[in-house]
Amino acid sequence: MINAQAAGVLMDVEGTTSSVKFVYDVMFPFARRELAAYLAQAWGEPACQAACEQIAADAGHASLEAWSSTADAAPRDLVETEATRLMDADQKATGLKQLQGLIWKNGFDSGEMVAHVYPDVPPALDRWRAAGADLRIYSSGSIQAQNLFFGHTQQGDLLPLLSGHYDTTTGPKREAASYTSIAADWGLAPASILFLSDITAELDAARDAGLQTALLLRPDNAPVEPGHGHAEVSSFGEIEVRP
Numbered sequence: 001m002i003n004a005q006a007a008g009v010l011m012d013v014e015g016t017t018s019s020v021k022f023v024y025d026v027m028f029p030f031a032r033r034e035l036a037a038y039l040a041q042a043w044g045e046p047a048c049q050a051a052c053e054q055i056a057a058d059a060g061h062a063s064l065e066a067w068s069s070t071a072d073a074a075p076r077d078l079v080e081t082e083a084t085r086l087m088d089a090d091q092k093a094t095g096l097k098q099l100q101g102l103i104w105k106n107g108f109d110s111g112e113m114v115a116h117v118y119p120d121v122p123p124a125l126d127r128w129r130a131a132g133a134d135l136r137i138y139s140s141g142s143i144q145a146q147n148l149f150f151g152h153t154q155q156g157d158l159l160p161l162l163s164g165h166y167d168t169t170t171g172p173k174r175e176a177a178s179y180t181s182i183a184a185d186w187g188l189a190p191a192s193i194l195f196l197s198d199i200t201a202e203l204d205a206a207r208d209a210g211l212q213t214a215l216l217l218r219p220d221n222a223p224v225e226p227g228h229g230h231a232e233v234s235s236f237g238e239i240e241v242r243p
């Protein structure tokens with residue numbers, strides 16, 4: 001049991017609020033299946049273009065057009081090939097995550113995808129909010145994807161319980177500076193934020209920035225090396241928060 005004195009709770013998604021299996025067995029295959037059709041249908045739309053430019057930037061190119069001239073290949077083909085390569089390598093790159101978020105919109109809007117959230121999560125969020133804590137998400141999934149995800153869960157729309165979202169546009173999840181930036185944006189002292197994640201490297205970075213931390217041991221999570229020094233829980237039901 002953890003009794004945390006925290007004004008804010010910052011939560012990872014995959015492996016923390018939600019099952020790794022849902023992300024890997026449902027969301028990622030959906031994005032892979034719909035990639036080519038989405039690019040064909042949405043090419044030229046500002047959100048699609050912005051994600052594609054970010055994919056070009058992540059790959060070290062000044063722009064998609066510059067990449068296309070150097071590679072002597074059509075921009076859409078380059079994006080499709082690079083996004084597929086990043087998905088194969090399970091890279092949580094910002095541009096790929098933005099593109100996946102756009103592709104997932106149809107899946108959540110149509111009801112084909114309904115996000116998994118562990119049953120202990122909604123009551124804990126209610127409890128922590130009732131105690132006066134502010135609750136936010138920090139995921140590699142884009143902010144747009146987070147809004148789709150928590151707006152369409154098996155337990156209904158959980159967005160009213162959340163007051164903010166951060167993604168890798170704030171910085172990588174394994175760098176302390178990202179948590180410093182989040183605390184500054186939030187207007188809270190780092191020590192008054194409790195960060196929950198399934199990845200010890202993320203928790204290490206948050207601890208280096210001065211946040212409180214706890215490791216989630218969910219059934220589908222990868223095994224964790226001992227000696228990390230973070231508090232461990234298997235459910236949000238084991239966490240009490242008071243500001």
Ligand SMILES: CSCCC(=O)C(=O)COP(=O)(O)O
Pocket residue numbers: 012013014015023027092097100138139140141142145146149173
């Ligand atoms: C939040 S929706 C999609 C999840 C996702 O794409 C992902 O990479 C999850 O990463 P996390 O940082 O939440 O472990």
Ligand SMILES: [Mg+2]
Pocket residue numbers: 012013014015016197198199
């Ligand atoms: Mg995670």
